Amino acid sequence: MTDTTIGIVGLGLIGGSLGLDLRAQGLRVLGVAQRLATAHQARDRGAVDEAGTELARLAPAGIIFICTPIPAIAPTVAQLAPHLAPETVITDVGSVKQPVLTAIAPLWPNFVGGHPMAGTTAQGIAAAQRQLFANAPYVLTPTPTTPATSVARVAAIVRRLGARLYTCSASEHDRAVAWISHLPLFASAALIAACEGEPDGSVLTLARQLASSGFRDTSRVGGGNPDLGTAIARSNRQELLRALGRYRDTLEDLIAQLEAEDWPALEQWLQETATGRSRYLPPETETACGPR
Ligand code: NAP
Numbered sequence: 001m002t003d004t005t006i007g008i009v010g011l012g013l014i015g016g017s018l019g020l021d022l023r024a025q026g027l028r029v030l031g032v033a034q035r036l037a038t039a040h041q042a043r044d045r046g047a048v049d050e051a052g053t054e055l056a057r058l059a060p061a062g063i064i065f066i067c068t069p070i071p072a073i074a075p076t077v078a079q080l081a082p083h084l085a086p087e088t089v090i091t092d093v094g095s096v097k098q099p100v101l102t103a104i105a106p107l108w109p110n111f112v113g114g115h116p117m118a119g120t121t122a123q124g125i126a127a128a129q130r131q132l133f134a135n136a137p138y139v140l141t142p143t144p145t146t147p148a149t150s151v152a153r154v155a156a157i158v159r160r161l162g163a164r165l166y167t168c169s170a171s172e173h174d175r176a177v178a179w180i181s182h183l184p185l186f187a188s189a190a191l192i193a194a195c196e197g198e199p200d201g202s203v204l205t206l207a208r209q210l211a212s213s214g215f216r217d218t219s220r221v222g223g224g225n226p227d228l229g230t231a232i233a234r235s236n237r238q239e240l241l242r243a244l245g246r247y248r249d250t251l252e253d254l255i256a257q258l259e260a261e262d263w264p265a266l267e268q269w270l271q272e273t274a275t276g277r278s279r280y281l282p283p284e285t286e287t288a289c290g291p292r
Contacts, residue, residue, distance in 0.1 A: 003153055004028060007061030009076050011042040011051065013119060014093050015067030016128025018161075019047035024130065025160050030058055033125075034068075041125045056083045063153060065114075066092040070231040074103035081108055089150045095177065095228070096235040097141045097170035105143075112154045113141035113170055116163060117181070121224035131162070138163035141170040178239035180280065182232050183247055186240065188222025189229070 006022050008015045011033045019029045023046060031051035033039040039051035050057065058064055058080065066073050066080075073092050080090070091112045094100045104111045118136035120127060138158045142151045151167070158165050168176070198204040233240055257266050 003062035003156070005030065005061045006157070007058035007064035008032070008048065008067055009055065009058070009064065009080070010034075010067035010069075010072070011038050011047060011125050011128075012067065013123050013125075013127045014116065014132075015065065016042055016045065016047040016125045017130070017132040018065055018067065018093075020045070020128055020130050021133065021161050022157070023047070023049065027160075030061055032058060038125055042128075045125060045128065047125065047128055055080045059083050059085075061088065063089045063091065063157060066090060066094075069227060070094045070096060070100065070235055073100050074107065077104050077107050077111070086110065089153050091140075091154045094235075095181065095232050097139075097173045099235045101141065101143060101170045109145070110147060110150050112146055112150050113173075114154060114158070115139045115141070115173065115177070116161075117177075118163075121220060123225045123228070133158075134162035136163050137166055139166045139168060139173055141168060141173050143170070174236050175239050175242075178236055178243040182236055182240050183243040185221045185224070185229055185232065186244060187247060188219055190222070192219050192222050 004026075005028045007030050008019050009032045011019065011031050015031070019031060019042065023029050029048045031039060031042050031048035032055055033042060033051060033053060036053055039048075039053060042048045042051050055076070064080065064084075066076050068076055073094050077090055084090075087110070089110050089112060090104075090108050091114045092100060092104075093114055093116055095115060097113045097115060101111075101113050116133050116136060116138045118133050118138075120129075120132075138161070140151060140154060140158070142148075155165055195207060196204070198207060254266075254269075257269070
């Protein structure tokens, strides 16, 4: 068992993309899919050296990435554990961290929560691509009991992907991603739903015909994988509700400004949002939001 052999469970967009990059780095990648057809497709695409549907095949791996949908992460760890040596590090890529960590804590002490902040609206092995994680943030969420050596081993792999490494607690992660990932997803979905609610059929048809770059940018994340969106809402419900509530308040303030025709206040507000946006594009450096 060595860290030059990596296991991946779940060979979809994220797991497949991980496999493509890790193999390109010269690492040996063993994969496990739910369906045999996916395992074969992953091998044909060059995302894995070997793949099948039995978790036991991952026994030789030093580090195993769980890249299944969020509800399957903890059950997968429970089924995997009997096949592994205690030194094996398990990590995951789930978009929400606190419930995953809570469920896995009694199952595998050598677990390091992780979340690559990269993706597309497509899904499945066919959507996997090289360099998906390059220059993207990749968050690790160790707890006070996570072995430091295990964090360092996962961090070494993350660096090989060319990602920007961050560490923070699971609760900090879930609150922060509610703002920059989960709220945008649902605000974008709500935008599409609101447009689709236009009662005048000919206006609706015209709007669909005129949609261009502005609509493409703002609707993209709302038009993605429905299973992933639902899993995110279920597992980060509290933080999503908190962010959506603040967003609703902001929309109400905006409506009040428009009703009052307070154009100087509106322009001032738009100047602040234009400046604020640039604060969400950090320099491409390795940063930690807290030593853990
Ligand atoms: P995806 O493209 O739908 O891939 C998920 C894969 O998991 C499918 O190929 C499916 O395999 C497999 N799977 C499902 N249940 C399984 C099980 N019990 N055992 C083994 N394999 C199983 O989804 P994804 O976008 O890669 O998301 C995977 C994880 O990445 C999620 O936890 C998500 O939160 C996280 N994530 C996603 C994004 C994003 O933008 N998409 C970004 C960051 C993190 P079969 O084809 O064999 O059924």
